[in-house]
Amino acid sequence: MAEKSQNMDFMSKVSPEVGEEPSLEQGDMQLLATLGYKQELRRHYSTIQVFAIAFSIMGLLPSIASTLSYSIPAGPVGMVWVRSGLTGILGWFAASVFIFIVALAMADLASAMPTAGGLYFWTHYFSGEKWKNPLSFVVGYSNTIGLVGGVCSIDYGFATMLLAIVSIARDGEWTASRPALYGTYVACVVVHGLIAIFFARVMPKIQSVCIVLNVGLVFATALALPIGKAVRGGQINSGAYVFGHAENLTTWPEGWSFMIAWLSPIWTIGAFDSCVHMSEEATHAARAVPLGIVWSAGLCGLLGFVSLAIMAAVIDVDLTGVLDSKFGQPMAQIYYDSLGKSGALGFMVVVAVVQFFMGLSLVVAASRQSWAFSRDGALPFSSFFRHVSKRIRFQPVRMVCAVVVIAIILGLLCLIDNAAASALFSLAVAGNDLAWMVPILARLVWGQDRFYPGEFYTGRLSKPIAITAIVYLAFAIVLSMFPTEGPSPTPADMNYTIVINGTLWLGALLYYAVYARKVYKGPQTTVGESASPSETRLPREAEGEKEKKGNTD
Numbered sequence: 001m002a003e004k005s006q007n008m009d010f011m012s013k014v015s016p017e018v019g020e021e022p023s024l025e026q027g028d029m030q031l032l033a034t035l036g037y038k039q040e041l042r043r044h045y046s047t048i049q050v051f052a053i054a055f056s057i058m059g060l061l062p063s064i065a066s067t068l069s070y071s072i073p074a075g076p077v078g079m080v081w082v083r084s085g086l087t088g089i090l091g092w093f094a095a096s097v098f099i100f101i102v103a104l105a106m107a108d109l110a111s112a113m114p115t116a117g118g119l120y121f122w123t124h125y126f127s128g129e130k131w132k133n134p135l136s137f138v139v140g141y142s143n144t145i146g147l148v149g150g151v152c153s154i155d156y157g158f159a160t161m162l163l164a165i166v167s168i169a170r171d172g173e174w175t176a177s178r179p180a181l182y183g184t185y186v187a188c189v190v191v192h193g194l195i196a197i198f199f200a201r202v203m204p205k206i207q208s209v210c211i212v213l214n215v216g217l218v219f220a221t222a223l224a225l226p227i228g229k230a231v232r233g234g235q236i237n238s239g240a241y242v243f244g245h246a247e248n249l250t251t252w253p254e255g256w257s258f259m260i261a262w263l264s265p266i267w268t269i270g271a272f273d274s275c276v277h278m279s280e281e282a283t284h285a286a287r288a289v290p291l292g293i294v295w296s297a298g299l300c301g302l303l304g305f306v307s308l309a310i311m312a313a314v315i316d317v318d319l320t321g322v323l324d325s326k327f328g329q330p331m332a333q334i335y336y337d338s339l340g341k342s343g344a345l346g347f348m349v350v351v352a353v354v355q356f357f358m359g360l361s362l363v364v365a366a367s368r369q370s371w372a373f374s375r376d377g378a379l380p381f382s383s384f385f386r387h388v389s390k391r392i393r394f395q396p397v398r399m400v401c402a403v404v405v406i407a408i409i410l411g412l413l414c415l416i417d418n419a420a421a422s423a424l425f426s427l428a429v430a431g432n433d434l435a436w437m438v439p440i441l442a443r444l445v446w447g448q449d450r451f452y453p454g455e456f457y458t459g460r461l462s463k464p465i466a467i468t469a470i471v472y473l474a475f476a477i478v479l480s481m482f483p484t485e486g487p488s489p490t491p492a493d494m495n496y497t498i499v500i501n502g503t504l505w506l507g508a509l510l511y512y513a514v515y516a517r518k519v520y521k522g523p524q525t526t527v528g529e530s531a532s533p534s535e536t537r538l539p540r541e542a543e544g545e546k547e548k549k550g551n552t553d
Helices: 002-014 024-034 047-058 060-080 091-112 118-126 129-169 178-198 200-231 239-244 254-260 263-268 285-314 319-323 330-375 397-415 418-445 459-479 497-519 539-552
Strands: none
Touching: 024 285, 047 060, 047 200, 047 285, 047 330, 060 129, 060 200, 060 263, 060 285, 060 319, 060 330, 091 118, 091 263, 091 285, 091 418, 091 459, 118 129, 118 418, 129 178, 129 330, 129 397, 129 418, 129 497, 178 200, 178 330, 178 397, 200 285, 200 330, 239 285, 263 285, 263 418, 263 459, 285 330, 319 330, 330 397, 418 459, 418 497
16 A cells, blocks of 8 residues: 555655646657656657658668678579578568567567657566566667677778778778777767767758768668679679579578578678667657657568669679678678779768768767666666766767777777677677567566556557567577588687677676666666655556456445
């Protein structure tokens, strides 16, 4: 009774008076307050700009360019399409459908409870009593690791593209050394941090520009590649080749080589959770955040299919030569073969610019997740990192700096070899996929009665969507751990994701067992009197209980 009275008192403090019509901003603040948090960040992102954050991070064409080495070994079929028979439904098209299902499952939760720490907050809210703290802790760390790993992989991809442009300009007679790669990478990460801190006011506008850049680059490439190939007297590959030709340039069985090709769409269409981390800066968050998730995943899947089909139509049928391009980038070779040196330089510059803004957007999203996790006391030195600067436009400046420093440290992997550098890509996949899967699973296992839909809801399909998402995500995590070249990898070909992710996950569990379990009690309220946001009833939950009571009476 005491807890119920406490929650009712809390709800009365954050709800508008009867008869009052709250403004949009007041509604956002009140919904956030019911989740236990006061408004600390500035709400200035529209629905389009929230969508743009995720779509910019996905950076469709640059992401495809960075991951072509995963899909080309399976041939055009693995790149763009589906294949029947023993290999099942594979390729970009099929993977993007499953990823869209995950986006729908996440959108249901994001609309119901829009908060910057969404994934670990939802896990704590839905989980069984004894699992709340450890599961939400692991999810929060895994999501943080995944987002910072995403910063590493995107900025490493930018460094390789920028230096590939230099290689094209020098006719392939110069190849970047690993120290040069790392130096370029570090410079990029630092610049991203500075922009994220000091240009916060224009960040929403930057995101809007990124939509135009991304979509424009896709359509320009789709037009220029086949036209350029035809003008230069090259052969346009037939539809049978594009949609039906399969190869296997790995030592895996043919079926599994197609599964490895899924890593390209898995990594590319893998940033829609960034919309969740912008929840406390979005206007009309219960609508803007789920729409941003669904729009970004859907549009990226569709435009990616078109882009890869065009690439498969113009690609040199000697796929080994494309993979081993002297420019160090398969995408650079595709542009060069179709458009010549000048055309390749022009397009690669635009691709690199888009990739640069991808990294900038992800630094912002990663800092918001990390800041939210610090606000709840989960990270080391949380009281220091949770600080929001009032002098620099209400930005979590200290956490932005922390993300930059951690990214620079993890980036040291690229000094070792290609295999270690590739682990940066899989680090983001495995970390984020685990963080996405657990709250969806917690809702199904423990929280069905506590889930009350928000403005966006998939209705009767919600539960089947959630089940499908869980099965797919479990498979994607396992897939990201496999060596891409074959079952007997050399040290240079090994996938070290299991080592890196395993170490980080075990480290988080060890830190929790030794110290954090004593201080981390789940999401902590910053408004009202409730001990924990997950103990607070949402308005819809209170209404649901009244209905149940009325039915009983």
